[in-house]
Amino acid sequence: MNRVTQNLILTLLGCAVLRISAFSTTYLNYVKPGFRPFLIGAGTVLVVLGVIGVFQAYRLEKGAAERETHGHAHGGPRVAWLMCLPVFAIFLIAPPALGSFAASRDDTPPPRDQTLNSFTPLTGAGPVDMPIGEFIGRAWDDDKKSLTGREVRLTGFVVPAKRKGQWYVTRMQIACCAADAFPLKVSVRGLEMPPADTWVEVTGTWIPQTFGKMPNGVIYPRLTGKSLTRVTPPDEPYE
Template identity: 35%
Template sequence: MNRQAQAVVLLLLGGAVVRASLTDLHLRYVKEGLRPFLIAAGLLLVAAAVMTLFYELRPLLRRTPAGDHDGPAGGWRPRRAPAPDAPGDGDGGHDGDGHEGDGGHGGHDGHGHREPRVGWLLILPVLGLLLVAPPALGSYAAGQAGTAVTTRQQPSDYPPLPAGDPVRVAVLDYASRALFDQGTSIGERRVQLTGFVTTGPDGRPLLARMVLSCCAADGRPVKLGLTGAAPDGLADDTWIEVTGRYSDRIARDPVNDAEIPYLDVESWRQVPVPRQQYE
């Protein structure tokens, strides 16, 4: 891969990053707050590629002024490369011992250095961003990882829930209040949560939501058990909105033996996949 090919691959990679950043595609990889940094990184890659191409192609665009003895009068023509030195002339020829001088190409035989062909592998992430749109982490990832709410905090001091009936809360917020605050800050309030269905170890459905610290690589699930009028017969990765009240029931996650809180469901409905699937 020569320098020009490297610049083209870099240009494609930067363009793919910018394209993903300007659409909702980036939400499948990173948190929404990282969008400005992705755009800046993509633009820097594009700028670096354009400058590399400019400097590589600039010698081909050089022209000599009119009246040069190599060109016709009043015209322009590409600048000619200087003729090679004759043998024995200057440092580039052979010396008396038949050795090549320092000014020649030495043992390179006129050929430039070749970059490793492994550089072509850089085009794989470009194709991945342009041609493949992987789904966000879902029930399979949730089943392979333990719930993210694992550490008890004593004492806990959660603020009161916002006004509303039911009040919308995040799955992580409800799980934290249910485990760390034993539902004190929830009380008898009705809450409404949105997440996807994943099958628990007992075959019953769980409500789950993936949480990210930075990107999808560190995504971990928050799981809630469902009692009462819980949905049944739904396929994994079905997104639902549930309304219910705090339940003091606790289960154990078989993956990491962490506690899974429950929600006493009063009603539920299936909803479209949200734009932002991570919390």
């Protein structure tokens, strides 16, 4: 691989980063929204460096006519072709956000960083649109039991459960990027399960726990489903 080719790949890599960050919301499948300016900046730098490198390499190779004639020009290391892999992945494959496969493999309960009694009262009539993380926090840590008797509406994707008669409406939560994602799951009862990875809005009421102290193991809060609507996946898939 000669220097011109190396810098062309560098330019393509920068274009791929700009494509998913500056001209679409695809980057949200991999990182939090706050990283967008950094991705745009990094992509721009890669493009500028690649374009400058192409012109410089072209001038050098054009001036080295004798080396080209005798075939003594040396290319870069072959491993440089590996830089093409992320370019092909972004332009041709565009990996989606994490879904039911990742969620079903992780049975580690999410960190519980809510402060007790820090929840605002639920006001208004009708179902309350609520992030799944907030629902879980209110279910386990709200001493005032603000979910009791209130209809809520949760949005997430479908994850099958091992136990019959229930499934999970799930949202992945990330601290930085998809590499540190963990699932936020709510067990849904009373509604037929759509296909796995289907994005849905589930309306229902919380099923209060009957135990006094949190038992050992992984236990998810439960919801009695009343209605279900299939929705398109959101631009920002993570909480």
